[in-house]
Amino acid sequence: MNPTALRAGWSRGLIELRQSFTNGAELFSHFLWPVLMLAVMFFMRERSFGSSGLLLGTLALPGILGMNAGLGLVSMSQHLTADREDGTLLRAKATPHGMPAYLIGKVVYVSGSLIADLAIFLIPGLFIVEGLHVRAGSWPTLAWVLVLGLVATLPIGAVLGSVFTSARGQGLLQLPVMAMMAISGIFYPVTALPEWLQWVAQAFPMYWMGLGMRSALLPDGAVAIEIGESWRHLETAGVLAAWAVLGLLAAPVVLRRMARRESGSSMAARRDRALQRVG
Incomplete structure (x- = not known):
């Protein structure tokens, strides 16, 4: 990877991240999903799962962490599709x-x-949900599961974003x-679901990310309700x-192919089709 591209991508990503926390609409979106999930945790906090003695809120919190991390796939796809539609990718291709x-950015x-977003959810969640078992080894486990899950x-997500030609297709x-x-x-x-x-x-990957998060935050006895009674x-x-x-x-193969096909005429054609649908 070219060092210039690495530096430019890193700077671009940090700028976009900083802007997302200074823009009212994006800041609201950062808090909306974690707050909704915290509300779910609050109402589930006293409900138990069968005869296991474990609370549903305790089981769900680490699973939600894994789910949110897995939703990076959707976020990546949506951003790439939107940037393709408004010409951002075309401008990037020309420099x-x-x-x-x-892509680095x-x-x-x-x-x-x-x-x-995970920090916004996890920190108050640790105080709302009872029965979690946070220990010294929890944080390294959370870290490697999160990093590997994002990779x-x-x-x-980038591959899927290159497949969809418009934001409407993201549905x-x-x-x-x-x-x-x-x-x-x-x-x-x-384990409450049918075997198939x-x-x-x-x-x-979403299941495995949730399992890894549960292994980090749940007590040892919780493994009894997992498949094979093992983390x-x-x-x-x-x-x-x-x-x-x-x-x-x-991803590199699909994105290179998509970039080669990207042109001003193709972007104009997509815009015309969108205007016809609106009309």
Whole structure:
């Protein structure tokens, strides 16, 4: 990677991240989702899961951390599609090292935004939810699961963002992502689902990110309601690494192909189609 592109991308990402916390609308969006999830935690805090003695709020909090981190895939896709539609990608393509710098900046921005949102949710959540077991080893586990999870999901998000030609098409992405959330043990242990759905959930990174977060924050006895009664750290690292390799191999190829096809005429055609739909 060219050092100039790295420096430009890093600076670009930090500028976008700083702007997102000084813009009223974006600042509101940073707090909206964490506050809604904290409200869910508050109402779930006294409800228990079966005869396990564990509270649903205790089980759900680390799962929500994993879910929010996994939603970086959607955020990356949406940003790339929007920038493609308004010509930002075309301008990046026209400058030296523009595309690598753009992608680095977007990764810095999306990752920084996610980490901030997770902190907004986690810090008050630790006081609202009872039964968590935060220890010295919790923070390193949270860190490696989060980093590996972002590497596994952000490249896939970039690939999906290059596939959709307009922001309207992003609605097609929301449905499968919501389905993954529903079966990934975020709000309810995955072992309560039919066995075939458990296998489907384990094919995607969101389940493993949630499992890794639960292993860091839940008491040792909570492992009894997980698949195989194990936190399966090796499997977590293996599946997330496999998704990371897949994304890192596919993203450069797909993005280069998309950048080659991007031109002023193609952007004008998309704009004309959008205006016809509005008209």
